[in-house]
Amino acid sequence: xxxxxxxxxxxxxxxxxxxxxxxxxxxxxxxxxxxxxxxxxxxxxxxxxxxxxxxxxxxxxxxxxxxxxxxxxxxxxxxxxxxxxxxxxxxxxxxxxxxxxxxxxxxxxx
Amino acid sequence: xxxxxxxxxxxxxxxxxxxxxxxxxxxxxxxxxxxxxxxxxxxxxxxxxxxxxxxxxxxxxxxxxxxxxxxxxxxxxxxxxxxxxxxxxxxxxxxxxxxxxxxxxxxxxxxxxxxxxx
Numbered sequence: 001x002x003x004x005x006x007x008x009x010x011x012x013x014x015x016x017x018x019x020x021x022x023x024x025x026x027x028x029x030x031x032x033x034x035x036x037x038x039x040x041x042x043x044x045x046x047x048x049x050x051x052x053x054x055x056x057x058x059x060x061x062x063x064x065x066x067x068x069x070x071x072x073x074x075x076x077x078x079x080x081x082x083x084x085x086x087x088x089x090x091x092x093x094x095x096x097x098x099x100x101x102x103x104x105x106x107x108x109x110x
Numbered sequence: 111x112x113x114x115x116x117x118x119x120x121x122x123x124x125x126x127x128x129x130x131x132x133x134x135x136x137x138x139x140x141x142x143x144x145x146x147x148x149x150x151x152x153x154x155x156x157x158x159x160x161x162x163x164x165x166x167x168x169x170x171x172x173x174x175x176x177x178x179x180x181x182x183x184x185x186x187x188x189x190x191x192x193x194x195x196x197x198x199x200x201x202x203x204x205x206x207x208x209x210x211x212x213x214x215x216x217x218x219x220x221x222x223x224x225x226x227x228x
Contacts (some may be wrong), residue, residue, distance in 0.1 A: 002155065025212070032212060032213075033213045033214070035213065035214035035215070037156075042220070043220075044205055044214075044218040044219065044220050044221050045148075045156065045205070045218055046218070047214060047215065047216050047218075050152060050210070050213060050214040051213065051214070052214070056216065088155065088156055089162070089171075090214070090215075092212040095170070096172055097169060098169070098171055098172055099146075099148075099158035099161070099169075099171075099209075100158070101155060101156040101157070101158065102155070103155045104155040104156070
């Protein structure tokens, strides 16, 4: 049971937009920065979004992050088959004094 | 370009201690940042193990703290993980990564699979 809650799977057609949610509490998302990671099959996770909505160099602007209260979202526009991956949200939990991750969301581009 | 590379035995016997090392290149550990370990059991999600600063200050997962030790060797620019009394539940791909304190992991190693089995 993950501290952060994500939908197990989402799907959309190529070219469409998808949003992945990440729900937490005031101890984690509510008072700390959220990051998002993309994990392509058989590879290590890759930082996609940090500090709620910032993109590292090299990450296309098709990827965006937002946060409101105790929830965060990752948006992906112009979906490509290469976006098929597992996506994880993460943050610091001030109550646990621990890094916490969501359970992950598998994106399928139909 | 910062690069991290995990190394260590791929097979550990139950009740023994798992030991892994992460070699860092392209950045001096003693210059700053925290450095951490994350694992992923086969077919499952990410689990944070712990992180350490070059001074030795560390954070550990509450569920693993009794079994985990993370140490840093600035002279070799590497840091290490020891997990004691392992069971089959500790079988996972273990990743090392650089951590911006209380925030995000920006550089990751490729990961190494450790299997706990007799």
